[in-house]
Amino acid sequence: MKKRVKGKCALQKKTLPVSIFLISIVCTVVITVVVTHFIEQKQAMDSDSVVKITRNDLDDVQDLYDLISTNYVDKVDKEQLIQGALKGMTESLQDPESEFLTAKETKELNEQVAGSFEGIGANLQLENRLPVIDRVPVKNSPAEKAKLKVEDIILEVDGQKTQDKSIDQVASMIRGKKGTQVKLLIQRGSEQFEVSIERDIVPEDTVKGNLDSKDKSIGSIQIDNFRDTTALEFRTIIEQLRKDGAKSFIIDLRQNSGGLMAESERIASYFLENGDTIAQFSNNEKVISIDKAGKKIDQGFKVKEPTVFLVDQESSYGAELLAAAVKNKNYPIIGVNTFGKGSVQSVSPIGKDKYVQLTIMKWFAPDGSSVEGKGVTPTIEADYPEYAKLPPISKQSNWRIGDSGDAVKNINTMLNALGYSTEGDLFNESTRDAVTKIQTENNLSATGALDTKTVDVLQEMVFKLVKTNDVAYAKAIETLKK
Numbered sequence: 001m002k003k004r005v006k007g008k009c010a011l012q013k014k015t016l017p018v019s020i021f022l023i024s025i026v027c028t029v030v031i032t033v034v035v036t037h038f039i040e041q042k043q044a045m046d047s048d049s050v051v052k053i054t055r056n057d058l059d060d061v062q063d064l065y066d067l068i069s070t071n072y073v074d075k076v077d078k079e080q081l082i083q084g085a086l087k088g089m090t091e092s093l094q095d096p097e098s099e100f101l102t103a104k105e106t107k108e109l110n111e112q113v114a115g116s117f118e119g120i121g122a123n124l125q126l127e128n129r130l131p132v133i134d135r136v137p138v139k140n141s142p143a144e145k146a147k148l149k150v151e152d153i154i155l156e157v158d159g160q161k162t163q164d165k166s167i168d169q170v171a172s173m174i175r176g177k178k179g180t181q182v183k184l185l186i187q188r189g190s191e192q193f194e195v196s197i198e199r200d201i202v203p204e205d206t207v208k209g210n211l212d213s214k215d216k217s218i219g220s221i222q223i224d225n226f227r228d229t230t231a232l233e234f235r236t237i238i239e240q241l242r243k244d245g246a247k248s249f250i251i252d253l254r255q256n257s258g259g260l261m262a263e264s265e266r267i268a269s270y271f272l273e274n275g276d277t278i279a280q281f282s283n284n285e286k287v288i289s290i291d292k293a294g295k296k297i298d299q300g301f302k303v304k305e306p307t308v309f310l311v312d313q314e315s316s317y318g319a320e321l322l323a324a325a326v327k328n329k330n331y332p333i334i335g336v337n338t339f340g341k342g343s344v345q346s347v348s349p350i351g352k353d354k355y356v357q358l359t360i361m362k363w364f365a366p367d368g369s370s371v372e373g374k375g376v377t378p379t380i381e382a383d384y385p386e387y388a389k390l391p392p393i394s395k396q397s398n399w400r401i402g403d404s405g406d407a408v409k410n411i412n413t414m415l416n417a418l419g420y421s422t423e424g425d426l427f428n429e430s431t432r433d434a435v436t437k438i439q440t441e442n443n444l445s446a447t448g449a450l451d452t453k454t455v456d457v458l459q460e461m462v463f464k465l466v467k468t469n470d471v472a473y474a475k476a477i478e479t480l481k482k
Contacts, residue, residue, distance in 0.1 A: 061085060083354070090356060096134070097345050099125070101355040120146070120174075120197075124167060130155070131162050131170045141224075144255075146197045147392045149188065150314075156185035175199075193394050206230045206259075209237035211244055218480060219246030220473075223267075226259030226318040231266035235301055238270075248306040250476045254335065258317025261344065261363070265291055268325040269298035271307065277366035278325045281344065284362060308476045311335040311378060323376045324365035332479050333378040335472050342372030380479065382472040387417040393459060399450035403427040411450065414462050 065085070069076055087100040120143035125134045133152045137143030154162050157173040165173075174182055176199050183196045206225045212218040219241035223234065238249070258264075268278045272293035281289040291297075309331060311323050316339035327333045344361040364370050390410045393399075399411060409425035416422050420434035432448035435458075439446045442457050450458070 082351075086350060086354065086356065090358070093359075095343075095359050096125075097343055098358045099356070100350075101347065101357055120148070124154070124170065126167060127153075129164045131165075131167065142197070142200050146195060148186070148195075151188070153187040154184055155187050155192065156183075158183050195395075205233065207233035207237055209241055211241065211246060212250075212477065215477065215481075216245050217247040218477065219244075219249045220252065221249060222252040223256055223319070225256060226261070226263040226267075228260060228263065230259070230263040231270075234267050235270070238303060246305070248480045249303065250308055250310065250473065250480070252310045252473075253315045253319040253323060254310050254312040254472070255314045256316070256319035257314065257339075258319060258341065261318050261321060264318030264322045265325075266297050268322045269293040270301055270303045271326050271331065272329055276325075276329065279321050279366065280364040280368060281361045282364065283360070287364075288361070306480055308332040308334055308479050310472050310476060311338050311376060312384075312472075313337060313339060313375075315339060315376075317341045320371050320376050321363060324369075324371060327376060327379065328366040332380055332476075333376065334380045334382050334475050334479065335378045336381065336383050337377055338371065338375035340371050340373045340375035342370045380475055382475040384466065385417075385469060385471060387413055387462065388466040390414060390462075393450070393455045395452050395455055399427055400448070401427055401429070401432055411458075414458060417465060418461055 065081060068081060069078060083100070090098050090100045120137070120141060123134050124131045126132070131154045133143075133148055133150055133154075137148055154170065154174075156162060157170065160173060162170050162173070174184070176182060178199055178201065180199050181196055182199060183194055185192060185194050206227050207221065207223050207230060209219060209221040212220055219238070221234065221237055221241070223230065241249070265278050272278065274292075274294045276293045278291045278293055278297075280287050281291070307326075309323055309326060311319065311333055312335045315323065315335075320338045320341065323333055323338060342362050342364070343359045344363055345357050346360050347355055347357050350356050362370065362372065365376075390413060391407075393411060393414075394407055399408065404426045406425065408427045408431070411427070412422040412424060412431055415431065415434045418434075420430070420437075422430050422434055427450075435450050435454060436446045436448040438444075438457060438461070439448075439454055442454075444453055444457065445451075
């Protein structure tokens with residue numbers, strides 16, 4: 001299990017790394033604590049992979065349980081003792097994907113992959129007794145719009161500390177009626193900042209599509225995650241875009257954190273010939289399964305039109321499997337190296353109302369190569385512009401004339417990208433004039449100081465600029481036209 005140490009530091013006029021591509025100004029959020037790991041289990045597991053445990057192997061565990069139960073100075077909750085042992089076993093694997101789950105956590109996991117839930121679209125797990133966001137927020141979810149990021153630690157909820165509280169307790173603290181506000185104190189790296197979030201509903205659709213705004217013969221499809229309806233959603237959108245005149249497609253897998261592997265395999269089969277390998281699966285000793293494209297998986301539906309795929313460093317798991325499968329058939333992959341998650345998990349019951357999520361296999365690309373820790377390498381490199389990688393602007397202070405530092409440098413860089421003559425790490429007259437103009441154009445008080453409302457407007461402007469100057473998407477259009 002990856003360990004983290006809580007850093008005690010004062011709130012400063014600094015910001016913390018996160019892609020501006022993730023930023024949208026409408027902060028509408030509620031919380032749901034879910035774990036978006038793989039739920040399916042391959043049926044072709046080899047019997048030799050099952051380790052037989054004898055009673056003698058567990059004698060020490062039984063002896064310790066008896067000793068604590070009968071001799072510990074205080075009253076012992078035997079159920080908690082058993083849960084502690086189960087957690088200890090999974091944590092000893094030092095695999096962050098293998099973990100002990102309560103019945104409630106498992107139910108929420110099932111709801112997540114079913115695509116039917118309320119929350120922020122982010123996953124939490126406890127690390128060193130603190131809740132940590134452990135997955136990229138679902139694209140266009142409230143979590144993404146609130147600028148939350150993987151490895152963000154939630155220190156406080158509305159002023160209440162989260163240290164030593166359970167996942168359920170933290171979830172209860174953050175949940176609330178739609179439209180109400182919740183304030184989170186976030187630690188990102190060694191820095192801390194607050195974010196006020198308006199609770200709302202997580203979008204349930206995982207696939208969105210439309211014709212390109214300039215070339216109506218190109219259909220653009222964005223897959224946010226893989227849930228149990230994703231392949232059907234994808235097929236429906238493809239069919240609709242064909243009717244609307246699409247002759248080629250751009251499939252956007254950026255910020256897709258994975259989900260159900262079977263759904264990503266089904267979509268991969270849409271693009272492959274029957275009999276083509278989608279992926280291989282191994283128990284670390286030998287290949288135990290090779291999944292191939294065919295009618296059994298895709299029901300005979302195929303996409304024959306020219307297609308390119310977009311990926312980035314947050315494309316993970318099922319998104320990587322799809323990218324690797326189509327790359328093997330020479331489809332263009334545009335972007336940067338993907339995340340690099342090459343393991344498969346299953347969820348199994350342990351006793352009554354207890355479950356364990358366990359890494360049971362590794363998956364490999366059709367050519368037998370692993371993506372673990374390496375990711376899928378694009379065939380065409382295309383990254384976000386540098387200003388898209390700047391951290392969000394901290395709302396801890398009213399930025400004004402005389403302020404300086406890295407945060408102000410980022411503000412000046414954003415303003416410069418928007419066409420204003422600003423530079424350096426000093427909030428000077430040029431910065432003030434740019435801010436004043438933005439305030440005037442957006443019916444805000446023209447103070448020249450960067451208050452909370454102005455920060456929101458500025459970040460939304462940069463977000464739109466990034467979308468307008470999407471280098472990878474532009475390269476995809478160019479590739480299709482060739």
